[in-house]
Amino acid sequence: xxxxxxxxxxxxxxxxxxxxxxxxxxxxxxxxxxxxxxxxxxxxxxxxxxxxxxxxxxxxxxxxxxxxxxxxxxxxxxxxxxxxxxxxxxxxx
Numbered sequence: 685x686x687x688x689x690x691x692x693x694x695x696x697x698x699x700x701x702x703x704x705x706x707x708x709x710x711x712x713x714x715x716x717x718x719x720x721x722x723x724x725x726x727x728x729x730x731x732x733x734x735x736x737x738x739x740x741x742x743x744x745x746x747x748x749x750x751x752x753x754x755x756x757x758x759x760x761x762x763x764x765x766x767x768x769x770x771x772x773x774x775x776x777x
Contacts, residue, residue, distance in 0.1 A: 685704075685707065685708055685709075685710070685711075686703070686704075686707040686710055686711065686712055686714075686715050687712050689712070690707075690712045690715050690716075691703050691704055691707070694715075694727065694730075698726055698727040699727075701727060702749060703727075705746065705749055706731070706746060706747050706748070706749055707747075708746045709738075709742075709743045709746050709747070710734060714734065715730070715734075718730045718733040718734050718737075721733060731747060734747055735747050735748075740753075741753040741756070744756070
């Protein structure tokens, strides 16, 4: 997990955010490398870099703020279901 020092740096630089949850699977070195290689304009550039280099769905889920990959899959499925229902409603109009 990223240290308090890195979490404070991110908070000072990019504002309040739940970095602690999102960086559960990353070390200080991982975050430093992401900052160095992504030349971030904002937190999302760092997040995108880490996501692209993540090695598992579980790590990707944590990075997006979910407790598990299953929770992330359920949220995505819920959104897809809502989109389908909205599409069906539009067709009826």
